[in-house]
Amino acid sequence: MADEFRLASSNINHEGRLPRQYMGEGQGAKKNISPPLEWYNVPKGTKSLALIVQDIDAPEPSGPIVPFIIWVVVNIPPTLKGLPEGFSGKEEQMGGEYAGIKEGINDLKKHGWEAPKLPSHGHRIEFKLYALDDELHLGNKVTKDKVLDAIEGHVLGEAVLMATF
Structure with missing residues (x-):
């Protein structure tokens, strides 16, 4: 397992908790920034990696978990x-190897990292990293569904990191 692809x-922290500054609620200037990975x-x-982060316990207003x-x-x-802490939205400024990275659109219809304000704690946040044999050419509107297709x-390979908030 030592050579397993992992994230x-x-x-x-050791309990798997994602600190508040990475979510859409919390204190201070570090609010809602992408965590280091x-x-x-x-x-x-x-040839390239793709990352999808989702709250897998999000309830739809109508009831089901989506x-x-x-x-x-x-x-x-x-x-x-x-990726360093606060990377989201800075790929152009960072340049170099980061310059070709493209951030997609989340469920708040925004580019980059944007965590929702959660109605309750205990939600599981899934970070899934895909190792791909090619680069993706998806145009300007990169979404989870386009990536998965x-x-x-x-x-x-796939590497998964689970955290709770």
Whole structure:
């Protein structure tokens, strides 16, 4: 298991809790910023990585539980070892290897990381990183559904990190 493709975050504590500053509620200037992520053992042959973050316990107003998309990121170079805290919205400024990364549209109809204000605590936040054998060319409106359609047959590995809020 030591060489397993995996995803981690230094800011998710040992109990798996995602700190308030990454959510749509909380104190201070660090409100609603993307958490730092690191990954390990990217599968051989990976040409790009794609990330989908969702609240898998989000209730629809009408009742059923429907995942709420918080963040979609595509064309992450496999040479990167992670994304720094507060990365969302800064890929252009950071330049270099980060410049080709594209953030998609979340369920709040915004680009980048945008966590909802949760009606209650205890929601599970799923971070899923896909290792792909190709780059994605999805145009300007990158969504979770477009990503999942495009990666069909191109996934070399998946790494999942679960956190609770």
